[in-house]
Amino acid sequence: MSRPARWRHWVPVVALLATGVARGGDVSFQGDLMPVLNERCVMCHLEGAQQANFSLYPEAWSQLVGVTSTESPMKRVEPGKPDQSYLYRKLMGTHLEAGGSGARMPIQQDPLDSAFLALLRQWIEQGAKQN
Numbered sequence: 418m419s420r421p422a423r424w425r426h427w428v429p430v431v432a433l434l435a436t437g438v439a440r441g442g443d444v445s446f447q448g449d450l451m452p453v454l455n456e457r458c459v460m461c462h463l464e465g466a467q468q469a470n471f472s473l474y475p476e477a478w479s480q481l482v483g484v485t486s487t488e489s490p491m492k493r494v495e496p497g498k499p500d501q502s503y504l505y506r507k508l509m510g511t512h513l514e515a516g517g518s519g520a521r522m523p524i525q526q527d528p529l530d531s532a533f534l535a536l537l538r539q540w541i542e543q544g545a546k547q548n
């Protein structure tokens with residue numbers, strides 16, 4: 418991966434830190450989380466060509482919240498319960514100990530930044546709103 422491409426990944430994360438933390442209110446699914454998922458995940462999780470029967474485009478929220486994972490008995494996102502949300506575990510790399518399978522996401526790439534993972538956790542704790 419070239420240097421400019423790596424740097425680009427930090428721009429949304431820094432923006433997230435600035436908005437998410439300063440605001441102190443609800444994490445926004447569309448505003449805070451989707452920009453990163455679009456950049457890091459959609460290329461493999463795209464309707465019509467989706468890996469693990471999981472698509473984030475054109476609709477993401479309805480494919481996540483309350484939907485049972487194809488790799489484990491867990492929901493992809495269980496509102497209020499990040500540790501029982503397969504998406505969160507799959508990004509943390511703790512999915513195998515919860516009865517899941519496959520690789521940490523994004524597969525064969527650097528993990529998502531810990532600031533993003535904290536926001537994702539907070540969004541799930543806040544009820545995984547479609548906001």
Ligand code: HEC
Nearest residue numbers: 457458461468469471486487488504507519520522523524
């Ligand atoms: C290079 C392609 C690729 C990228 C990029 C990628 N994935 Fe995946 N994803 C896969 C493949 C292949 C599987 C199935 C095999 C596995 O789990 O290792 C999968 C499975 C999953 C599953 C399991 C779905 C279920 O219902 O059990 C989740 C959740 C997931 N990915 C989320 C993500 C997220 C979030 C990102 C971005 C941070 C991402 N993936 C980026 C290829 C990719």
